[in-house]
Amino acid sequence: xxxxxxxxxxxxxxxxxxxxxxxxxxxxxxxxxxxxxxxxxxxxxxxxxxxxxxxxxxxxxxxxxxxxxxxxxxxxxxxxxxxxxxxxxxxxxxxxxxxxxxxxxxxxxxxxxxxxxxxxxxxxxxxxxxxxxxxxxxxxxxxxxxxxxxxxxxxxxxxxxxxxxxxxxxxxxxxxxxxxxxxxxxxxxxxxxxxxxxxxxxxxxxxxxxxxxxxxxxxxxxxxxxxxxxxxxxxxxxxxxxxxxxxxxxxxxxxxxxxxxxxxxxxxxxxxxxxxxxxxxxxxxxxxxxxxxxxxxxxxxxxxxxxxxxxxxxxxxxxxxxxxxxxxxxxxxxxxxxxxxxxxxxxxxxxxxxxxxxxxxxxxxxxxxxxxxxxxxxxxxxxxxxxxxxxxxxxxxxxxxxxxxxxxxxxxxxxxxxxxxxxxxxxxxxxxxxxxxxxxxxxxxxxxxxxxxxxxxx
Amino acid sequence: xxxxxxxxxxxxxxxxxxxxxxxxxxxxxxxxxxxxxxxxxxxxxxxxxxxxxxxxxxxxxxxxxxxxxxxxxxxxxxxxxxxxxxxxxxxxxxxxxxxxxxxxxxxxxxxxxxxxxxxxxxxxxxxxxxxxxxxxxxxxxxxxxxxxxxxxxxxxxxxxxxxxxxxxxxxxxxxxxxxxxxxxxxxxxxxxxxxxxxxxxxxxxxxxxxxxxxxxxxxxxxxxxxxxxxxxxxxxxxxxxxxxxxxxxxxxxxxxxxxxxxxxxxxxxxxxxxxxxxxxxxxxxxxxxxxxxxxxxxxxxxxxxxxxxxxxxxxxxxxxxxxxxxxxxxxxxxxxxxxxxxxxxxxxxxxxxxxxxxxxxxxxxxxxxxxxxxxxxxxxxxxxxxxxxxxxxxxxxxxxxxxxxxxxxxxxxxxxxxxxxxxxxxxxxxxxxxxxxxxxxxxxxxxxxxxxxxxxxx
Numbered sequence: 001x002x003x004x005x006x007x008x009x010x011x012x013x014x015x016x017x018x019x020x021x022x023x024x025x026x027x028x029x030x031x032x033x034x035x036x037x038x039x040x041x042x043x044x045x046x047x048x049x050x051x052x053x054x055x056x057x058x059x060x061x062x063x064x065x066x067x068x069x070x071x072x073x074x075x076x077x078x079x080x081x082x083x084x085x086x087x088x089x090x091x092x093x094x095x096x097x098x099x100x101x102x103x104x105x106x107x108x109x110x111x112x113x114x115x116x117x118x119x120x121x122x123x124x125x126x127x128x129x130x131x132x133x134x135x136x137x138x139x140x141x142x143x144x145x146x147x148x149x150x151x152x153x154x155x156x157x158x159x160x161x162x163x164x165x166x167x168x169x170x171x172x173x174x175x176x177x178x179x180x181x182x183x184x185x186x187x188x189x190x191x192x193x194x195x196x197x198x199x200x201x202x203x204x205x206x207x208x209x210x211x212x213x214x215x216x217x218x219x220x221x222x223x224x225x226x227x228x229x230x231x232x233x234x235x236x237x238x239x240x241x242x243x244x245x246x247x248x249x250x251x252x253x254x255x256x257x258x259x260x261x262x263x264x265x266x267x268x269x270x271x272x273x274x275x276x277x278x279x280x281x282x283x284x285x286x287x288x289x290x291x292x293x294x295x296x297x298x299x300x301x302x303x304x305x306x307x308x309x310x311x312x313x314x315x316x317x318x319x320x321x322x323x324x325x326x327x328x329x330x331x332x333x334x335x336x337x338x339x340x341x342x343x344x345x346x347x348x349x350x351x352x353x354x355x356x357x358x359x360x361x362x363x364x365x366x367x368x369x370x371x372x373x374x375x376x377x378x379x380x381x382x383x384x385x386x387x388x389x390x391x392x393x394x395x396x397x398x399x400x401x402x403x404x405x406x407x408x409x410x411x412x413x414x415x416x417x418x419x420x421x422x423x424x425x426x427x428x429x430x431x432x433x434x435x436x437x438x439x440x441x442x443x444x445x446x447x448x449x450x451x452x453x454x455x456x457x458x
Numbered sequence: 459x460x461x462x463x464x465x466x467x468x469x470x471x472x473x474x475x476x477x478x479x480x481x482x483x484x485x486x487x488x489x490x491x492x493x494x495x496x497x498x499x500x501x502x503x504x505x506x507x508x509x510x511x512x513x514x515x516x517x518x519x520x521x522x523x524x525x526x527x528x529x530x531x532x533x534x535x536x537x538x539x540x541x542x543x544x545x546x547x548x549x550x551x552x553x554x555x556x557x558x559x560x561x562x563x564x565x566x567x568x569x570x571x572x573x574x575x576x577x578x579x580x581x582x583x584x585x586x587x588x589x590x591x592x593x594x595x596x597x598x599x600x601x602x603x604x605x606x607x608x609x610x611x612x613x614x615x616x617x618x619x620x621x622x623x624x625x626x627x628x629x630x631x632x633x634x635x636x637x638x639x640x641x642x643x644x645x646x647x648x649x650x651x652x653x654x655x656x657x658x659x660x661x662x663x664x665x666x667x668x669x670x671x672x673x674x675x676x677x678x679x680x681x682x683x684x685x686x687x688x689x690x691x692x693x694x695x696x697x698x699x700x701x702x703x704x705x706x707x708x709x710x711x712x713x714x715x716x717x718x719x720x721x722x723x724x725x726x727x728x729x730x731x732x733x734x735x736x737x738x739x740x741x742x743x744x745x746x747x748x749x750x751x752x753x754x755x756x757x758x759x760x761x762x763x764x765x766x767x768x769x770x771x772x773x774x775x776x777x778x779x780x781x782x783x784x785x786x787x788x789x790x791x792x793x794x795x796x797x798x799x800x801x802x803x804x805x806x807x808x809x810x811x812x813x814x815x816x817x818x819x820x821x822x823x824x825x826x827x828x829x830x831x832x833x834x835x836x837x838x839x840x841x842x843x844x845x846x847x848x849x850x851x852x853x854x855x856x857x858x859x860x861x862x863x864x865x866x867x868x869x870x871x872x873x874x875x876x877x878x879x880x881x882x883x884x885x886x887x888x889x890x891x892x893x894x895x896x897x898x899x900x901x902x903x904x905x906x907x908x909x910x911x912x913x914x915x916x
Contacts, residue, residue: 300679
C-alpha cells in the first residue's frame with residue numbers, strides 16, 4: 001500500500017517544485033503594509049491550492065491577515081484520530097536586497113537548494129505536509145487519520161490574532177496532537193525531533209543619576225556615574241562562565257534526565273565548527289554541561305542592548321544622566337517567567353547604590369515547553385524520520401522559544417511534535433534564504449509515514 | 459590717581475552696557491557655516507572698537523576665523539612689564555531656541571542680569587578688561603604696564619588655529635603672564651583665583667564577540683556576550699566611592715599641599731545645595747577628600763557613553779556582536795596622559811577574557827595645569843579681587859580642562875591667571891545664558907586694580 005503514495009510523490013516531484021515556486025513568488029511580507037494585497041493574494045492562492053488537492057478549505061478572517069483552514073474530507077462520525085499541521089504563509093521582509101544573489105521572490109534552484117524568501121521559513125516546510133496528504137487523497141489510498149491544516153499569515157509579526165481564532169475554532173480542532181515543521185535539524189544525516197523549547201522573559205533596567213548630562217570636569221569625582229553603576233550592577237548578574245547569580249534563579253529548574261543527557265551526547269555539531277562559523281575566539285558556558293545543553297536546556301541571562309550618554313564620533317566629556325540595559329532570560333522547565341522577573345528586580349534593587357534611582361520595566365514573557373521524549377507520538381515521529389531519512393534521528397531540545405506551541409497546549413490541550421526540516425545554513429530571516437531539496441523530498445516521505453505511525457500509536 | 463579711572467568707569471557705565479549689547483547682537487556662532495559672515499563682522503566690530511578706545515588693533519588672518527590682536531600704544535623701548543588678556547569673540551550655537559525666554563541675540567536686562575548668547579561666555583568677560591584699559595587710556599592716567607589683547611574667533615570649535623598663530627606672534631607677545639576671564643567663581647561673595655585645572659585623556663574600548671548579532675535562543679549559554687563582558691571589565695575600573703582601580707593610576711599624583719587643603723575648606727558651595735540642584739539622591743566620592751577636592755583636585759575615570767546591541771523600542775533577543783564604551787579620565791599634576799592611557803590599555807587587556815577581541819582607540823589628551831597659588835602674580839590678582847568685590851577671594855582649582863592655558867605655557871613660556879567672572883547659574887553653553895551686571899561692574903574695577911598690582915609685583 002505504501003507504494004501508492006511513494007510512487008505518486010516520485011512521479012509528481014517536478015510539479016510539486018513548480019507549485020512551491022509559484023507559492024514563493026507571492027511576496028507575502030506581513031510586516032510591510034505595502035505588501036498587504038500580496039499577503040491576501042497568498043492566502044487565497046493557498047486556499048485554492050488546498051481545494052485543488054482534495055481538501056475542504058476556507059479563509060478564517062481575523063483582525064489582521066486571514067488564517068487558511070483546510071481539512072481532509074471525513075464522514076460525519078469519523079472515529080479516526082485527528083491531527084493538525086500548523087504553518088504560516090507569511091514571510092520575513094527580504095531587505096537588504098543587495099545581499100541577495102538572486103531576487104528573493106524569483107525562486108532559483110542551484111544544486112540541492114531552492115533559494116527564495118519563505119523557502120524554509122515556512123512555505124517549503126508546510127508544503128511538504130500538503131503534498132504528502134495529496135498523495136493519499138489523489139491515489140485513493142485511505143488516510144488513517146483526519147488532518148487539519150491551520151496556516152496563518154501573521155507568524156512573522158507576532159501571531160497576535162492566532163489565540164482568539166484558536167479559541168473560536170476549538171470545537172472543530174479536536175486534535176490529538178499538533179505537527180509543526182518550522183524549525184531545524186542539525187544535518188541531513190541527523191533528522192531530529194525537538195521535544196523542548198526554552199521560555200523567555202524580558203525587561204529593561206534604567207538607572208537615573210543627575211537630572212541632566214553633567215560636565216565631567218566640573219562634577220566628575222563627586223557625582224556618581226549611571227553608566228558605571230549600571231556596569232557594576234550588571235556585572236554581578238552573571239559569572240564568567242555564564243552562570244546566573246540572581247539569588248533563587250535556579251530554584252525551580254527541572255534537572256535533565258538520564259535519557260536527555262544521553263541524547264545530548266549524540267548531538268553532532270562540533271564546538272570547533274560552530275566557533276569558527278560564528279567567528280568567536282572560543283565558546284564558553286556553564287561548567288558541567290555540553291554545548292548543546294548550554295544552548296537549549298539551561299537558562300541564561302543576556303544583555304541584549306546597552307545605552308548611555310554619548311554615542312557619536314569622538315568623545316564628549318559628560319557624566320551621563322542615565323544608563324539603561326535591555327535584558328532577556330531564556331528559561332527552562334519549570335521556571336516561572338513572572339517569578340524570575342520578580343527575583344531579578346528584587347536583586348537589582350538590593351544592589352543599587354543610593355546615588356541612583358532605579359527604573360525596572362518588565363517586558364514580554366513565555367514559559368518553556370517540554371513534551372515527553374519517550375511518548376507514543378514521539379516514537380511515531382522518530383520512526384517516520386528514520387524511515388524517510390535513512391538515519392537514526394536524534395531527540396533534541398532547542399534553545400529558542402516558539403510561543404504558539406504553548407498556545408496549542410493551553411487552548412487545545414495538546415502537545416506539539418516539532419519536526420524541523422531546516423538546515424543550519426538555510427539563512428532563515430537572512431538574505432539568500434533557501435531550502436534543501438533533499439529535505440523537501442525526504443520531508444514528504446516523512447510526512448506520509450508519519451500519519452500511518454501516529455494513527456497506529458493513537 | 460585711582461579716582462580717575464574709577465570715576466570714568468562710573469560715569470560711562472551705561473554706555474559700556476550699550477556697547478556690550480551691540481557686541482552681543484552679532485551672532486558670531488563659529489560652529490555654524492551659515493554664520494560665517496557674522497563671525498567676520500564680529501571680528502571687524504571688535505577691532506574697530508579696540509581702536510576707538512585707543513588701542514592699536516589688527517586682524518590676524520588664520521585658516522579659520524581671524525584673531526583680533528590689540529595693544530596699548532607704547533614707546534619704542536618700553537621698560538614696562540607686558541601682559542596679555544586672552545578671550546574669544548565667538549559664541550556657542552544658541553539652539554534649542556524654544557528654551558530661550560527672549561531671543562539669544564537680542565540682549566535683555568532683567569534685574570541684575572544681562573541675558574544673551576555670549577554674555578558670560580565670553581564677550582562680557584573680556585569686555586570688562588577692555589573697558590578697564592579704556593578708563594586709563596581715555597583719562598590720560600598712565601598704565602603701569604603694556605597690555606595686549608588676543609581675542610580669537612574659534613574657541614568654541616577647538617581653537618585649532620591658535621597655536622600656529624601664537625608661534626608666529628611670539629616675538630611681539632613677550633608677556634610676563636596671561637590673564638583669562640573665561641570661567642567662574644562660586645558666588646559674588648566669593649571672588650576666586652583659579653590656579654589649577656585638571657587634564658584629560660580619552661579613549662574608546664570596543665569588545666568584539668561573534669561576527670554578527672546572534673539569536674539568543676539558539677546560541678545563548680554557549681557564546682559569551684560582549685555587552686556583559688564589557689560591563690564586567692568596566693566594573694573593575696572604579697570602586698563604589700569613585701577610586702580608580704587601574705594599577706599605577708595614582709603613582710604620579712602630586713599630593714595636595716597644606717595651603718591648598720586649607721583653601722579647599724573655605725569653598726562655600728554646600729554639598730546639599732549642589733545635590734539638590736543636580737537632582738541626585740546623594741553625592742559620592744573618594745574617601746578622605748572634600749567635595750571640592752574630589753571635583754577639582756583628584757583624578758577620575760568616567761564612562762561617557764555605552765553602546766551595544768538593540769537600543770530601540772521593546773526587546774530584541776540577541777547576543778550583540780560587539781559592545782563599546784567611551785571613557786575619559788580627568789587628570790591632576792603630575793599624571794602623564796599618555797602613560798595613563800598605556801596603563802589603562804594594559805589593564806583592560808589583562809582582564810579581557812579569551813572569548814572577546816579587544817579594540818582600544820586612544821583619543822585626545824591634555825595635561826593638568828597648576829601655577830603657584832602663592833606667587834607674586836597670584837597675590838596681585840587676589841588683592842585686585844578683594845579690592846573690587848569687597849570680600850576675601852578664594853584660591854581654587856577647577857575640575858575642567860582649558861587646553862589653551864597649556865599652549866600659553868608651552869609656546870609663550872608663561873603662566874595664566876584665571877579670574878573667572880561667571881556665576882554657577884549663568885547657563886554658559888545653555889539656553890538663557892546671562893552675565894551678572896554686578897560681576898560686570900566689579901570685574902571692571904578688578905581689572906583696573908589688577909594692572910597696578912601686576913606691575914607692582916613684576
